[in-house]
Amino acid sequence: xxxxxxxxxxxxxxxxxxxxxxxxxxxxxxxxxxxxxxxxxxxxxxxxxxxxxxxxxxxxxxxxxxxxxxxxxxxxxxxxxxxxxxxxxxxxxxxxxxxxxxxxxxxxxxxxxxxxxxxxxxxxxxxxxxxxxxxxxxxxxxxxxxxxxxxxxxxxxxxxxxxxxxxxxxxxxxxxxxxxxxxxxxxxx
Amino acid sequence: xxxxxxxxxxxxxxxxxxxxxxxxxxxxxxxxxxxxxxxxxxxxxxxxxxxxxxxxxxxxxxxxxxxxxxxxxxxxxxxxxxxxxxxxxxxxxxxxxxxxxxxxxxxxxxxxxxxxxxxxxxxxxxxxxxxxxxxxxxxxxxxxxxxxxxxxxxxxxxxxxxxxxxxxxxxxxxxxxxxxxxxxxxxxxxxxxxxxxxxxxxxxxxxxxxxxxxxxxxxxxxxxxxxxxxxxxxxxxxxxxxxxxxxxxxxxxxxxxxxxxxxxxxxxxxxxxxxxxxxxxxxxxxxxxxxxxxxxxxxx
Numbered sequence: 001x002x003x004x005x006x007x008x009x010x011x012x013x014x015x016x017x018x019x020x021x022x023x024x025x026x027x028x029x030x031x032x033x034x035x036x037x038x039x040x041x042x043x044x045x046x047x048x049x050x051x052x053x054x055x056x057x058x059x060x061x062x063x064x065x066x067x068x069x070x071x072x073x074x075x076x077x078x079x080x081x082x083x084x085x086x087x088x089x090x091x092x093x094x095x096x097x098x099x100x101x102x103x104x105x106x107x108x109x110x111x112x113x114x115x116x117x118x119x120x121x122x123x124x125x126x127x128x129x130x131x132x133x134x135x136x137x138x139x140x141x142x143x144x145x146x147x148x149x150x151x152x153x154x155x156x157x158x159x160x161x162x163x164x165x166x167x168x169x170x171x172x173x174x175x176x177x178x179x180x181x182x183x184x185x186x187x188x189x
Numbered sequence: 190x191x192x193x194x195x196x197x198x199x200x201x202x203x204x205x206x207x208x209x210x211x212x213x214x215x216x217x218x219x220x221x222x223x224x225x226x227x228x229x230x231x232x233x234x235x236x237x238x239x240x241x242x243x244x245x246x247x248x249x250x251x252x253x254x255x256x257x258x259x260x261x262x263x264x265x266x267x268x269x270x271x272x273x274x275x276x277x278x279x280x281x282x283x284x285x286x287x288x289x290x291x292x293x294x295x296x297x298x299x300x301x302x303x304x305x306x307x308x309x310x311x312x313x314x315x316x317x318x319x320x321x322x323x324x325x326x327x328x329x330x331x332x333x334x335x336x337x338x339x340x341x342x343x344x345x346x347x348x349x350x351x352x353x354x355x356x357x358x359x360x361x362x363x364x365x366x367x368x369x370x371x372x373x374x375x376x377x378x379x380x381x382x383x384x385x386x387x388x389x390x391x392x393x394x395x396x397x398x399x400x401x402x403x404x405x406x407x408x409x410x411x412x413x414x415x416x417x418x419x420x421x422x423x424x425x426x427x428x429x430x431x432x433x434x435x436x437x438x439x440x441x442x443x444x445x446x447x448x449x450x451x452x453x454x455x456x457x458x459x460x461x462x463x464x465x466x467x468x469x470x471x472x473x474x475x476x477x478x479x480x481x482x483x484x485x486x487x488x489x
Contacts, residue, residue: 005299008443032275032405032443140299176301178275178294178443 003104004125006031008179009041009054010141012149012170013110013120015134016162020118022050022110023170023186025141028057029179037182045071046081049111050187051091054139055125056104063103066094084111084119088129095127102126106138112189141180144173163188275444277406278308278319279414279434280375280386282399284421286455287377287384289317290431292406292439292467293447295324304447313338315458316354316378321403322371322391330372334358351378351385355395363393373403379454406438406445413437424453428462436474439467 010025028039042052043064051067053060070090074082082090088109095103102125110120122136123129130136134153137145148169157165167186174181278291291308294301308320310331318334320327337357341349349357355376362372372391379385388396388403400418402410413434422430428451435449450464 008299029443034441034443175304177299178296178301178446179299 004055004106005140005179007055007057008177009057009139010145010170010174010177010180011041011052011054011106011108011138012145012166012173013052013108013122013136014149014153014157014162014166014169015118015120015132015155016157016159018112018116018118019159019162019189020110020112020120021159021162021166021186021188022052022108022120023166023184024052024054025139025170025174025180025182025184027180027182032178034182040185042185042187043068045087045111048189049082049084049087049109050189051087052108052110052138054106054108059103059105063094063105063107067091070094084109084113084121087111088119088121088123088131092123092127092129095123095125099126108136108138110189139180141173141177144176145169148173159188274322274371274373274404275442276308276321276404277402277410277435277438277442277445278321278375278404279400279402279407279410279431280319280377281401281414281418281427281431282384282386283419283427285424285427286379286453287386288427288431288451288453289319289375289377289459290435290449290451291319292435292445292449294439294445296444301446306447307450309450309452311459312354312376312378315348315380315454316351316376317452317454317459318377319375319403321373326370326372326391327374330358330361331374333361334376348380350380350382351376351387352380352397354378355385355387355389359389359393359395362389362391365391366393375401375403377454379456379458384454402434402438404438404445406442409441410434410438424462428453432463432465432470433474436467436470440471 008027008029011023013020013022022042024041026038027034028036039057041054041060042050044050045067051064053063071082071087091107091109104125106122106125108120108122113119120136121129121131122138134155135149137149152165152169163186167184170184275296276292276294280287280289289309293304293306293308295303295306306324310318310320310328312318312331312335316338318331334354334357338349338354341353358376362370370391374389376387376389377385386398386401388394388398388401400414402414414430417430417433431451432449439445439449446467448464449467449470451462453460453462
C-alpha cells in the first residue's frame with residue numbers, strides 16, 4: 001500500500017445555493033488496523049473557511065498547524081479574514097515549497113467568498129489547484145466518491161438537501177473502502 | 190539469474206564480448222535444464238477443467254509455461270495474487286461439537302469488492318471448510334475435496350473421517366507448494382471419533398487442534414476467543430462467543446466486515462445458527478444515546 005493509504009481517509013466538499021458542505025470520515029488506521037473512530041480531518045480556519053486534509057495523518061496535523069499560523073499572521077497584518085481564493089493560493093505555495101520532499105496530504109478547501117459565493121477546491125500533494133463548481137473529493141475512497149457525487153449532485157441545493165446529499169455520497173462510498181469509514185463529520189455553512 | 194548476468198558482464202570486459210555471451214547463454218540453458226527436471230518429478234495434474242475427472246489416478250502431465258523468464262515468472266504470479274488473506278475466520282471445539290464462524294468481506298487491496306461472500310463452505314452435510322486467502326483457490330479445492338470424500342464413501346461404504354479429509358486436502362496443497370496458491374482453511378466436522386478440527390494451508394501445513402483463527406483479523410479474534418473460551422459451554426454461549434470474536438475482529442481490522450455468520454457442527458451434521466450484520470452488532474454491544482448535536486444543527 002502506498003503512503004497515502006497508510007492512514008486512510010475520505011473527504012468531499014459540495015457547493016449549494018449560497019452555501020457549501022464539507023464532509024469527512026472518522027477512521028484513523030495504521031494500514032488495516034483501526035486505531036481510532038473519532039479522528040478529525042476538517043479544521044476551521046475562520047467562520048467561513050474550512051479546510052479538510054486527506055492522506056497521511058501526521059502531515060495533515062502539521063500542515064494544519066502551519067496554515068493556522070500563517071492565517072493568524074495575515075489577520076494581524078491585514079486586520080481581516082482571508083478570502084478562500086487567497087487561502088487556496090497560500091496552501092498551494094506552502095505545498096510547493098516542499099516539492100522534493102512533500103507533505104503526503106491532499107487538502108480540500110471550502111469557503112464563502114465575497115457576497116457569500118461558495119468556493120471549493122482541492123489540490124494534489126504538491127499544490128496543483130483544481131477548482132470545481134460542483135464538488136471535489138480526496139482520500140483513499142476518492143474513486144467511489146467521484147461516482148457517488150456525480151450521480152447524486154444537483155446544482156443550487158438548499159442547505160438541508162445539501163446535507164442529505166453529501167452524507168449519502170460519503171457513506172455509500174466509504175462502505176466500499178476498507179481504509180475509511182466509521183461515520184462522518186459534516187459541516188454545512 | 191540477475192547475479193549470473195552481472196558476473197558475466199564483468200567477464201565480458203576482460204575476456205571479450207563473444208565469449209561472454211556464449212557463457213551467458215550456456216549458463217541460462219543449464220539453469221533451465223536443472224529446473225525442468227525438478228518440476229517434472231513432483232508436479233501433479235494442473236487443474237485443467239476438461240481433465241478433472243479423468244486425472245485422479247493417471248500419471249501427472251505438467252505443461253511447462255511458455256515464458257522467457259522461467260525463474261521469475263512464478264514470483265510475479267504470486268505477487269499478482271497477493272496472498273493477503275484479508276478476512277477473519279475462526280473455529281473451536283467444545284463439549285457439544287464444533288463452532289465455526291466467519292465474516293463476509295472480500296477486499297482487493299483497499300477496495301471492498303463484496304460484503305456478502307460465503308466464507309464457510311459446505312463440503313458435505315457433516316463437514317465444513319472455511320475460506321481465507323484466494324477465493325477461487327478455496328472454492329475450487331473445497332469442492333474438489335467434497336468430490337473426493339464422496340468417492341471415498343462410495344468406495345469404502347463408510348464416511349471419510351475429518352482426519353482423512355484434511356489429509357487429502359493437505360497433500361493436494363503440498364504438491365502445489367510454491368506455485369502461488371493462497372489457501373488458509375479449517376476443516377471442521379463430526380465423524381465416528383467425535384468432533385474434529387484441522388487447520389490446512391497452502392504452504393502444506395496441517396495442524397490438529399481445538400481452537401483456530403485464520404486471516405488478517407485473527408489476532409483480534411484470538412484475544413476475545415481465548416479469554417472467553419471454556420470447554421463446557423452450551424451451544425448458545427459458544428455461538429455468542431464466536432459472534433463476539435468476529436465482531437471485535439471486524440471492528441479493528443479494515444479487511445474484515447460485512448456479516449458475521451456462525452455455524453454449528455454436531456452429531457447430526459452442520460447447521461447455520463446466525464448471520465448478523467456487524468454494524469448492527471456494534472450498536473447492540475455498544476448502545477448509544479442520541480446526542481444533542483442534532484439539535485444544534487437545526488438551530489443553526
